[in-house]
Amino acid sequence: MYIVSATAPRNVIEALADALTWLDPSPADAVDTKEETRITWRLDAYAQDEESAYGCAGIIELVDPDVNPVVQKLEDKDWVALSLEGLPAVHAGPFVVAGAHELARGWPGRIPVWIEAGPAFGTGHHGTTSGCLLALEKRARKGPLGKVLDIGTGSGVLAIAAVKRGASYAVASDIDAESIRVSKINGNNNRMGRTVRFLTATGTKSAIIQAQAPYDTIFANILARPLIGLSGDIAKVLRPGGAVILSGLLTHQEPSVRAAFNGRGLVLTDRIHKDGWSTLTYVKPKAKPVKKTPSLLADLKALMRAVDAD
Structure with a gap:
């Protein structure tokens, strides 16, 4: 697995992410962007092999020649096990999403969702x-x-x-x-x-x-x-x-x-x-009730009843 990283102003990073995401097929298996400082954003693109990684780098340089992407090979480690050791619980509204290692600590008043880090x-x-x-x-x-x-x-x-x-x-x-x-x-x-x-x-x-x-x-x-x-x-x-x-x-x-x-x-x-x-x-809006209108026959019957009454 390889990671291709680049930093630039937000508008540039969004354009790069858009190019890698919308390309079909794309050499990137996943693309992530995040804010690093008030003026700098970071793009991380993940690729399965070296050829795909440099393909991502080439697209980045083509979209903006001023950006210098860095290609790195991720070490062959058990990333799932490592993520389980250091991955903190996520809090979103009443939910706490975490692996068993975190949920075992107990989260009173929260809705626990047990999700282990994985593929x-x-x-x-x-x-x-x-x-x-x-x-x-x-x-x-x-x-x-x-x-x-x-x-x-x-x-x-x-x-x-x-x-x-x-x-x-x-x-x-x-x-x-x-x-x-x-x-x-x-x-x-x-x-x-x-x-x-x-x-x-x-x-x-x-x-x-x-x-x-x-x-x-x-x-x-x-x-x-x-x-x-x-x-x-x-x-x-x-x-x-x-x-x-x-x-x-x-x-x-x-x-x-x-x-x-x-x-x-x-x-x-x-x-x-x-x-x-x-x-x-x-x-999705609910359908508005249809207002029934009297039919012509109903109008005639009503008129005849009125005439008979006279």
Whole structure:
């Protein structure tokens, strides 16, 4: 595994991240950005091999020749074990997300979500996951979460947290079979039983997802381009009055994602910005009751009754 790092002003880092994220296929397996100082941001791109790493560096230099990317090979260590030793618990609203090593300390008054660090995305440390947890809590305070769909579930953290916060049932899907394997373990650790159904699927096309529709709450913590492409499908399986929580998009990618979901008749009700990432909450308006108008026949009958009365 290799890491390609670069520092620059925020607008430059966002442009570099956008280029690496939207390139299809991209030499980067994952891209992260974070604020280092008030004027400097950092980009970290992860690649499986040296060729891909230097491919990332080449794209960075092509987008902005003034940026000097640094390519480093990560040591062959048990990164999961190391992360378990030093990974702190994440607090987001009432939730505390951590591995068993941290949860064993006890967190009275909190909702514990047991997620071990591993190959599936979603330990709560990333701005997108914590943003979704905060949005989840805001939504839960407004009413029941009902039936949940979690698209791109990763570690299963959002589906598990939703059930622990009162959701009646959740379907959690991911295109990566390894993520589903890990999420099932996390589901068992959190004693989800049959309240969460984990499955490998793309978007909302799965027969299981369609059979359980419509959903009261939908999570889609993926990337900007897939969010835009799935906007119509998500709107179709969302119950009127239900909410969809979107993340995985950088703040400068908001306009295109918002345009897609606004175009589906959904209404933006909340935004959370965290570490350069955005979490958006949309609500599907309830259908307005149709006001019945008297038919022509009814009008004639009423008129005849009035004549007979005279």
